[in-house]
Amino acid sequence: MRERSGMMGRALYAALALASLLAVGGPAWAAPLDPRHIKSATLGNGLVLVVYERPGSGVASVEVVVRAGSADEPAELSGIAHLLEHVCWVSGGGSDPRLRIEDRGGTTNAGTLRDYTRFYASVPAADFSAALSALADMALRPDFDPRIIARERKVIAEEVAARRDQPRTWISDLAFEYLFDDSCAYGRPIEGSEKTLAVIQPYQLAAFHETWYVPNNMAVVVSGEVSFSRVLSEVKKAFGGLSPQALPARARGQAPRPASGKEVTFTAPGTRAWVMAAFVGPAADERNEVATTDVISVLLDYGALGRLSRALVETKRLAKTAGVDFLTQRDRALFGVWAVCDPDQVPAVKREIRAQLKRLAQEPVSPAELARAKRLVYAGYCFSNETPADCASTLAFYEAVDSYRAAIQYPARLGSVTAEDIARVAKWYAGDPVWVVLMPKPKEDAP
Amino acid sequence: MTRALRRWLWAAVLMLAAGPAAAGSISRVEMPNGMTVIVKSDPTTAVVAADLVLRVSALDEPEDECGIRNLVQHLLLRGTESDSGDGVVRRLAQVGAYMDVGVGLDYVEVYVVSPADGFEAALKALAEVVRRPAFAPQEFERQKKALVKAAQPEARDPFQEVYAAFRRELYGAHPYGRPTDGEADTLARITRAQVVAFHARHYLPQNAVLAVCGGVSEARAARAARREFGDWSPGPCVTPAVKPPEPLSASEVVVKELPVGRLYFLLGFPAPAAGQKGYYAVQVLDALLSGRNTARLPSYLRDRLGIAYQVSSFYPTLAHQSHLAIYLVTDPERLSQAKESVLGVLRGLLRKPPSAQELDSAKRYLTGSYLLGHQRVKDQAYALAWYEVLGLGADFGDRYLARIQAVTPEEVQNAARSVLRRFVLSIGLPDQ
Numbered sequence: 093m094r095e096r097s098g099m100m101g102r103a104l105y106a107a108l109a110l111a112s113l114l115a116v117g118g119p120a121w122a123a124p125l126d127p128r129h130i131k132s133a134t135l136g137n138g139l140v141l142v143v144y145e146r147p148g149s150g151v152a153s154v155e156v157v158v159r160a161g162s163a164d165e166p167a168e169l170s171g172i173a174h175l176l177e178h179v180c181w182v183s184g185g186g187s188d189p190r191l192r193i194e195d196r197g198g199t200t201n202a203g204t205l206r207d208y209t210r211f212y213a214s215v216p217a218a219d220f221s222a223a224l225s226a227l228a229d230m231a232l233r234p235d236f237d238p239r240i241i242a243r244e245r246k247v248i249a250e251e252v253a254a255r256r257d258q259p260r261t262w263i264s265d266l267a268f269e270y271l272f273d274d275s276c277a278y279g280r281p282i283e284g285s286e287k288t289l290a291v292i293q294p295y296q297l298a299a300f301h302e303t304w305y306v307p308n309n310m311a312v313v314v315s316g317e318v319s320f321s322r323v324l325s326e327v328k329k330a331f332g333g334l335s336p337q338a339l340p341a342r343a344r345g346q347a348p349r350p351a352s353g354k355e356v357t358f359t360a361p362g363t364r365a366w367v368m369a370a371f372v373g374p375a376a377d378e379r380n381e382v383a384t385t386d387v388i389s390v391l392l393d394y395g396a397l398g399r400l401s402r403a404l405v406e407t408k409r410l411a412k413t414a415g416v417d418f419l420t421q422r423d424r425a426l427f428g429v430w431a432v433c434d435p436d437q438v439p440a441v442k443r444e445i446r447a448q449l450k451r452l453a454q455e456p457v458s459p460a461e462l463a464r465a466k467r468l469v470y471a472g473y474c475f476s477n478e479t480p481a482d483c484a485s486t487l488a489f490y491e492a493v494d495s496y497r498a499a500i501q502y503p504a505r506l507g508s509v510t511a512e513d514i515a516r517v518a519k520w521y522a523g524d525p526v527w528v529v530l531m532p533k534p535k536e537d538a539p
Numbered sequence: 540m541t542r543a544l545r546r547w548l549w550a551a552v553l554m555l556a557a558g559p560a561a562a563g564s565i566s567r568v569e570m571p572n573g574m575t576v577i578v579k580s581d582p583t584t585a586v587v588a589a590d591l592v593l594r595v596s597a598l599d600e601p602e603d604e605c606g607i608r609n610l611v612q613h614l615l616l617r618g619t620e621s622d623s624g625d626g627v628v629r630r631l632a633q634v635g636a637y638m639d640v641g642v643g644l645d646y647v648e649v650y651v652v653s654p655a656d657g658f659e660a661a662l663k664a665l666a667e668v669v670r671r672p673a674f675a676p677q678e679f680e681r682q683k684k685a686l687v688k689a690a691q692p693e694a695r696d697p698f699q700e701v702y703a704a705f706r707r708e709l710y711g712a713h714p715y716g717r718p719t720d721g722e723a724d725t726l727a728r729i730t731r732a733q734v735v736a737f738h739a740r741h742y743l744p745q746n747a748v749l750a751v752c753g754g755v756s757e758a759r760a761a762r763a764a765r766r767e768f769g770d771w772s773p774g775p776c777v778t779p780a781v782k783p784p785e786p787l788s789a790s791e792v793v794v795k796e797l798p799v800g801r802l803y804f805l806l807g808f809p810a811p812a813a814g815q816k817g818y819y820a821v822q823v824l825d826a827l828l829s830g831r832n833t834a835r836l837p838s839y840l841r842d843r844l845g846i847a848y849q850v851s852s853f854y855p856t857l858a859h860q861s862h863l864a865i866y867l868v869t870d871p872e873r874l875s876q877a878k879e880s881v882l883g884v885l886r887g888l889l890r891k892p893p894s895a896q897e898l899d900s901a902k903r904y905l906t907g908s909y910l911l912g913h914q915r916v917k918d919q920a921y922a923l924a925w926y927e928v929l930g931l932g933a934d935f936g937d938r939y940l941a942r943i944q945a946v947t948p949e950e951v952q953n954a955a956r957s958v959l960r961r962f963v964l965s966i967g968l969p970d971q
Contacts, residue, residue: 124585148583150910194831195900197907216907396625397632464632471635474585474654479914 124477125486127500131320135328137336138308142487142496143323144315146480152220152316153481155212155488156227159311160304162284163206163277163423164342171248171284172292172300174204178244179236179297181211185229192226202230206278207422208492214481217317221326224314228330231305236294245289252283259366259432259530264417266528267370267428270356278423308336313488313496316480348372349424353524360530364412365435369445369525373427374517376420376494383469383506384517385427388452389416390465390472391514392429399451400429404444410437414445422493427521435531442527452518456511469506565923566757567933570765572773573745577923577933578760579752581916587658587753588917589760590650591669592924594746596858597644597714598781606721607729607737608647610686612640614734615649617678620671624678627664636661638668642719645858646928652917655754659763662751666767669742679731690723697803697967698866704793705805705965709862713784744771750924750933753916784809784860787961796970802871803967806881807864808958813856813929819942820954821854821863826901827893827951828852828865828884830908833900835884836865844880846873858929863958871969878964888955892948905943909936 129145161173181202182188193200198215200223211230215223255261265281272279283289312331314323349372360366374381392400393416400414410433417428429449433441457465477483490499565579600607616638617624631638634657641648649669651661688694695703703718710716749768751760787809797803811817829836829852840847850867869877893901913919913936926935 146583148581149914151914188832191831191833195833195903197904197909197911199911214911216910219907394632395628397629467635468632471654471657474635475652478584478586478916481914 123503124474125483125500130487130496130500132496133324135307135332137332137334139327139331139334140311140491141324141327142311142313142491143318143320144313144480144483144487145318145320146316146483149317149480150217151214151480152217152223152314152318153212153214153479153484154220154223154227155210155311155313155484156231157208157210157311157313157488157492158231158305159208159309159492160300161205161207161209162280162282164304165277165280165284165300167280168288169284169292169296169300170280170288171282172288172297173209173304174282174284175241175244175248175289175292176234176297176300177202177204177209177211178247179240180230180234180301182244183235183237183240184231185226185233186235189226189229193223196222198223200226204282205421206282206425210488210492212481212485212488214316220314220316220318220323224312224326224330231310232331232334234297234301236298238294241292241294241297248283248289249286257361259360259362259364262360263366263368263430263528263530264426264428266356266358266530267368267417267426267526270354270528271370271372271426271526276423278421278425303340306337306339307331307334309339311488311491311496313484313491315484315487349520353526355527355529357529357531359533361532363532364432365438365532366430366432366530367438367441367445368417368428368430368528369442369449369521370528371427371429371521371523371525372424373418373520374420375424376422376490376498378424379494379498379501379505380509380513381517382420383502384509384513385418386469386506387462387465387509388514388518388521389418390468391452391457391461392416392448394465394468399448400431400445403448404431404433404441408440408444410440410444420493429521429525438529438531446525449518449521453515453522457514459511462509462511462514466506466509470503473503473506565933566761567927568761570744570769572769572771573743574768574771575748575927576761576764576768577748577750577927578757579750579919579923580755580757580760581753584754584916585655586652586916587655587661587751587755588650588652588915588920589658589662589665589749589751590648590917590920590924591665591747591749592646592648592921592928593742593748594645594778594928595647595741596778597717597719598859599741599778600714600717602714602717603725604729604733604737605717605725606686606690607733609642609719609721610683610726610729611672611734611738611742612642612647612649613682613686614674614678615640615668615672617682618673618675619667620673621667627668631661631664633657634660636664638664643925644715644719644855646925648921648924650917650920658751658755658759662763662767666771669747670768670771672738674731674735674738676731679734683726683729686721687723687726690718690721690726693798697797697799697801697868698805700795700797701803701805701965701967702864702866704795705807705864705963706862708791708793708963708965709787709807709809710784710860712782713859714781715784715857715859739774740776743774743776744768745773746776747771748924748927750920750927752920752923787963790961790963792964792966794966794968797967799967799969800871801969802869802874802877803866804869804874804877804881804964805864805866805966806878806962806964807862808960808962810854810861810863810958812859812861814931814935817954817957819939820946820950821958822905822943823898823901823946823951824888824954824958825852825854825863826905827888827897831900831904835887836867836881839884840867840877840880844876846870846876846880856929874966885955885959888952889959892952895948898946898948898951902943902946906940909940 196219200213202211213223404411411431414431487496636653638651653661847867847869852865854863
């Protein structure tokens with residue numbers, strides 16, 4: 093599977109009221125990602141372990157993260173990280189490791205993004221060891237049988253075709269491609285191309301695996317009804333024998349800002365046009381700017397209450413729906429503002445998107461609107477960190493692109509976002525975007 | 540039995556029922572107006588869900604008002620006596636909460652999910668939309684138009700189409716045979732007066748079960764529930780007596796032409812209602828058939844024959860006669876092969892009981908997926924209130940797990956023999 097990129101995705105959400113939340117029920121009541129129950133250790137070989145104990149939950153969720161994604165590929169092997177993830181997930185340990193998780197009523201999946209690859213599972217707490225060993229087999233013992241590789245190439249081709257069928261996902265892929273040109277690794281498609289996938293050889297997959305799937309480039313995150321000491325000893329058993337290894341330098345071009353102001357148009361299925369203004373957003377370590385961009389996202393996009401919907405959909409009736417795309421990544425990544433409209437409305441929609449973005453940079457947002465937006469981002473942070481699987485996923489994501497601590501500190505950082513921060517960061521998005529437009533096939537003239 | 544005694548007995552039952560997996564104990568209180576309030580407090584989460592489930596079932600819908608529950612539910616979100624629909628959304632957004640509605644065959648629900656400190660505001664909004672909807676004429680017309688459009692055949696996906704045809708054939712005149720979303724023609728004829736009357740007749744405290752789960756204390760949840768619902772007056776309410784569906788006299792095939800390229804195949808049998816004789820064994824039967832890659836349907840039809848990538852089975856938990864159904868998507872050329880293969884898999888279950896190992900794997904799957912499926916406070920609240928509405932009791936979840944564990948191979952085979960008899964096969968074919 094290719095990793096989903098949510099709206100603000102895992103970018104996470106903001107906080108007005110961590111303090112008041114704690115005050116309501118006294119200190120016994122939990123904050124999401126409660127730091128008092130999160131413990132971490134680094135094994136001798138460099139592997140990072142993070143454990144969030146959730147007694148009473150009855151389940152255990154495990155994530156194995158490798159800090160290697162499509163941005164770490166040589167251009168001629170574009171798609172190799174994602175193909176490797178597929179091969180690992182179905183073949184690790186010689187037989188199908190997924191069955192050992194499924195047979196216990198558990199669920200498992202895997203994902204590849206630009207900066208990392210992850211394998212994850214949730215099982216009843218009693219089956220934690222089985223899940224950990226299945227995931228370790230996936231990450232460490234793939235089977236490079238050419239028949240398995242050929243089958244997974246086909247599965248990936250179907251995934252790519254399905255993404256192309258959905259303008260919502262395709263337009264984001266295109267935005268990345270055209271916002272970051274070939275000089276920057278984020279500009280290459282995660283799945284690679286038919287051409288590159290066709291030539292990837294088993295030995296190249298093995299070499300990529302050997303280079304990047306090393307303990308000093310990996311993290312294991314566990315959340316649920318588990319104890320830190322037991323998890324530590326099991327993780328040592330499963331991963332402690334690996335030897336650390338020097339990692340290649342990560343050669344990455346940092347995208348310039350502002351973007352260049354070009355426009356690309358493609359033909360898409362359906363009868364509607366899709367328009368996206370693509371900008372270069374913050375990197376994970378620009379932490380204030382990440383939280384501020386999350387608030388901007390909600391100011392623009394929260395159902396009927398967001399500024400985009402109010403202007404484009406409700407008041408001026410130019411578009412059917414509108415939204416924002418932003419997912420924190422290690423380097424500067426896409427901030428995209430999109431709308432769906434009738435093809436003849438495209439110019440007016442583009443003007444209105446620009447106007448809304450300029451307004452954010454020029455008019456200070458009112459205290460009430462800012463408070464509500466921060467509150468909504470914070471609520472999203474609560475909702476997306478409810479179950480052990482949610483929490484393991486958030487901690488693993490942050491550990492992959494920054495540090496798991498950034499996830500815990502997020503509410504405080506969000507709480508400190510000011511109207512001045514909004515105006516300052518909104519300037520990044522007030523210039524010339526890269527426009528990506530998907531137009532429906534023109535109708536044949538009636539005879 | 541006095542109310543106090545009944546309450547005490549309930550408390551005792553619930554204390555016994557609280558299994559080791561429960562994060563907190565469950566309290567259940569009946570308010571003087573007849574409304575039931577169930578609270579499961581969990582100090583380890585920062586989220587709260589409140590789900591109000593009402594005993595307003597398909598059986599309450601007159602045939603010529605098919606879809607009226609769906610229309611009423613959507614209108615609840617479109618304005619109250621004192622605020623517009625957007626106004627309610629804005630108030631919920633102030634605390635970061637959201638609200639939505641649902642319609643099932645046996646119930647309707649309205650729920651809110653909120654950060655814990657927004658719970659009171661969210662519950663207030665929930666009570667307001669359930670008790671005092673405006674049903675403003677303009678909103679009524681707009682929502683009705685939208686639902687009529689959504690009920691047109693071209694708006695439905697192929698699964699919905701073949702499932703609707705299947706239910707119509709299986710249940711005949713019984714209300715379970717009609718679509719929960721409503722039919723375009725009946726929806727179009729519903730008047731605002733009918734909507735107002737339906738709401739007044741059925742949205743009553745004695746029909747309501749409120750479940751609150753998550754990061755609030757039991758006392759805080761009960762206090763808020765009393766404040767928002769304590770003065771809700773009960774009223775007379777009669778659920779019409781409905782004859783059970785006629786048994787199938789022969790297996791039937793229904794065919795629909797759809798604007799699709801693949802063949803959509805749904806084959807199902809009448810099956811026991813929730814908690815009735817055979818219910819747990821049919822749950823296990825369903826898990827032997829699908830859900831895991833190693834289950835019989837995917838391993839035979841997908842992995843061995845390679846004729847269907849998407850193949851599954853399902854057995855909904857319903858208050859009245861349910862159904863066990865198998866659904867798959869395949870190449871239109873492969874209809875008879877698909878049918879023979881599915882029937883072949885089913886015959887295997889009739890011929891001999893499952894091995895201990897296979898049965899164990901199916902049970903582990905059912906137990907594990909139950910646990911993983913009830914992690915979110917919204918899912919917990921829904922389950923507690925829904926079990927209560929079905930008459931199974933809020934502790935049904937724990938009993939369910941114990942009863943699944945106790946199912947024997949022979950019970951599975953007996954269930955197969957009593958269920959896998961006459962079937963309805965519903966097929967969607969490409970229209971050219």
